[in-house]
Amino acid sequence: MPIINPSQARPEYDVAIVGSGAGGGQMAYTLTMAGLKCVMLEAGRDYHTDDETAMFQRPDQAPLLGTPTPDKHFGFYDATIDGGWQVPGEPYTQASSKPEEQFWWWRARMLGGRTNHWGRISLRNGPYDFKPRSRDGLGFDWPVGYEDIAPYYTKVEMLIGVYGTNEGMENAPDSPPGVLLPPPRGRASELLTQKHARKVGVPVISIHRAVLSRLLDAETIPAKLHPGNPRAQKITADAMRARAACFWATHCGRGCNIRANYQSTTVHLPPALATGNLDIITNAHVREVTLGQDGRAGGVLFIDKKTGREERVKAKAVVLAASSGETVRILLNSKSAQFRNGLANRSGLVGKYIMDSVGTSVSGHVPALENLPPHNEDGAGGSHFYAPWWLCREQKAGRLDFARGYHIEMGGSRQMPGGHSPVPADLVRGAYGTKFKEEARRYYGSMVGFSCRGEMIPNEHSFADLDPQVKDKWGIPVLRWHWRWSDHELNMARHSVRTFSAIIEAMGGTVRTQPVKDGKDAIAPGGKIIHEVGGALMGDSPKQSVCNQWSQTWDVKNLFLCDASPFPSNADKNPTLSIMALAWRRGDYIIEQSRRGNL
Numbered sequence: 001m002p003i004i005n006p007s008q009a010r011p012e013y014d015v016a017i018v019g020s021g022a023g024g025g026q027m028a029y030t031l032t033m034a035g036l037k038c039v040m041l042e043a044g045r046d047y048h049t050d051d052e053t054a055m056f057q058r059p060d061q062a063p064l065l066g067t068p069t070p071d072k073h074f075g076f077y078d079a080t081i082d083g084g085w086q087v088p089g090e091p092y093t094q095a096s097s098k099p100e101e102q103f104w105w106w107r108a109r110m111l112g113g114r115t116n117h118w119g120r121i122s123l124r125n126g127p128y129d130f131k132p133r134s135r136d137g138l139g140f141d142w143p144v145g146y147e148d149i150a151p152y153y154t155k156v157e158m159l160i161g162v163y164g165t166n167e168g169m170e171n172a173p174d175s176p177p178g179v180l181l182p183p184p185r186g187r188a189s190e191l192l193t194q195k196h197a198r199k200v201g202v203p204v205i206s207i208h209r210a211v212l213s214r215l216l217d218a219e220t221i222p223a224k225l226h227p228g229n230p231r232a233q234k235i236t237a238d239a240m241r242a243r244a245a246c247f248w249a250t251h252c253g254r255g256c257n258i259r260a261n262y263q264s265t266t267v268h269l270p271p272a273l274a275t276g277n278l279d280i281i282t283n284a285h286v287r288e289v290t291l292g293q294d295g296r297a298g299g300v301l302f303i304d305k306k307t308g309r310e311e312r313v314k315a316k317a318v319v320l321a322a323s324s325g326e327t328v329r330i331l332l333n334s335k336s337a338q339f340r341n342g343l344a345n346r347s348g349l350v351g352k353y354i355m356d357s358v359g360t361s362v363s364g365h366v367p368a369l370e371n372l373p374p375h376n377e378d379g380a381g382g383s384h385f386y387a388p389w390w391l392c393r394e395q396k397a398g399r400l401d402f403a404r405g406y407h408i409e410m411g412g413s414r415q416m417p418g419g420h421s422p423v424p425a426d427l428v429r430g431a432y433g434t435k436f437k438e439e440a441r442r443y444y445g446s447m448v449g450f451s452c453r454g455e456m457i458p459n460e461h462s463f464a465d466l467d468p469q470v471k472d473k474w475g476i477p478v479l480r481w482h483w484r485w486s487d488h489e490l491n492m493a494r495h496s497v498r499t500f501s502a503i504i505e506a507m508g509g510t511v512r513t514q515p516v517k518d519g520k521d522a523i524a525p526g527g528k529i530i531h532e533v534g535g536a537l538m539g540d541s542p543k544q545s546v547c548n549q550w551s552q553t554w555d556v557k558n559l560f561l562c563d564a565s566p567f568p569s570n571a572d573k574n575p576t577l578s579i580m581a582l583a584w585r586r587g588d589y590i591i592e593q594s595r596r597g598n599l
């Protein structure tokens, strides 16, 4: 992948994009297809999916059989080749010493960011998710509605390829006919869950994931994505033809060098580079956005991590897509006489209202899944089924003690084991030799697990500011996290674990997770679900938000935020498809402004 050094940068670009993950990748794709000259600054190193993706290695070929370690949290072969809960020399701090008031911050430092190993679950927000305050009086409405974003969800789904089904369920939108790729069949545990979850009222359907269950139609899709732009159509068609369909065998979390799943590095960046309109500078840690006398962003100042020197690039517009937390940090560190409290922060709201997803999990053992005949359930490298939030009406009628929904993700099958034993030690304890093998075969595939991914309501106690003392290895102030759940999230957590136990029991199984009385014992720490959104909310007025519906900051007109930092709420739907849909829409707006000479 062609990468330039800072000294090779053009004197000025149309747009400087900070970050190369879902938001930055989509923005680079959209802008370069329209002919804008862009430079992308990426703090991590270059990453070559073709020869660095550990797709076929077996656990026994890895140190410690590939078991997760602090620097390889998702196992030795995980696609995150740099980054994690801690990044050496780049600390973050907590305002409170209480664990329940702390935020776990996952940062990937590599080209493509977290998209190299994300779960690829790609759900559209529904109509209620854009107007939550209008429904229940809590949090904030978005300045856009589902109808504004729906065409962009469709475009993104067509470009990246998403499998799933249209089920017509409340607040879990369908895609237009023909857009979704065919879903894989359910695995044994998923089919059994589907059958028995009905008894407790939970609908289990095909999940939507960004995996090519068949080849994309390179003959027709590019013309739909780029009408009237034959060059963009050709480049997109070539990029689609360079992708293969999933061969149902490997862990998507290690990345996919046949380009069957979505990663920014395999889907967004290759066509963007093929336009000739994109320069990428890796190992470029952006410290601040530079500001001209005229109050407009002039470009960015960054540390070249290879030399330690400060460098600059100039651009007519700047897009921050460094992930919500890092975008907040860059804004707060971009201080000037005009913005003493951080750039675009006249509202004082930069860093406020950060959200994660509510996460809980329960596992169980289901005898009906024991001793299944050997069969391959590797599948699409992640879930095939899930349960969307099914109690919208009960909630609206006030019959639940929490205001928002959650969906259920599920696991458990006879997939190729990772670095851990797929059979819990206590079930085979005392067995040796042939008996041990029989017991292992009996229990392999009989464990099920359910996870909650639920909506957190933004609150004023969950935010990030700059630590007044601590700096990173380049002397840049670091983020300090403040965190608190409200009763809505804790009650949701309790409801979810009860539901999961009921499903396991309906399957004739036994719950193996320790029972919990309270939501606070069940809920994962803030940040742990790695769905951090918010911190620079979009809204209708400069006093009550940081940016407008185009994620254009109110205070600096040529500065745009393109990750999840502008999200006014964090629906139970995993955020990345929405990040990309909004990025495409903002990209179209930037292109229009550029044509009018407003950049």
Ligand SMILES: Cc1cc2nc3c(=O)[nH]c(=O)nc-3n(C[C@H](O)[C@H](O)[C@H](O)COP(=O)(O)OP(=O)(O)OC[C@H]3O[C@@H](n4cnc5c(N)ncnc54)[C@H](O)[C@@H]3O)c2cc1C
Binding pocket: 018, 019, 020, 021, 022, 023, 024, 025, 041, 042, 043, 044, 106, 108, 109, 110, 111, 112, 113, 114, 115, 117, 118, 119, 120, 121, 122, 284, 285, 286, 287, 321, 322, 323, 324, 326, 330, 530, 531, 562, 563, 564, 573, 574, 575, 576, 577, 579
């Ligand atoms: C294990 C895991 C599973 C997940 N599963 C799902 C899922 O199934 N569905 C879903 O929707 N989401 C999922 N997510 C979340 C998803 O990965 C993120 O929502 C998405 O990647 C966010 O995109 P982004 O562009 O905002 O940030 P990122 O993808 O994190 O990209 C940000 C980039 O900016 C760079 N950067 C940061 N700071 C600077 C700086 N100062 N200067 C220059 N560059 C900088 C980073 O190095 C990084 O490359 C998962 C995440 C993880 C870790």
Ligand code: SF4
Binding pocket: 211, 212, 245, 246, 247, 248, 249, 250, 251, 252, 253, 255, 256, 257, 258, 260, 261, 379, 380, 381, 382
């Ligand atoms: S399961 Fe399919 S999409 Fe996932 S890494 Fe393997 S081949 Fe690629």
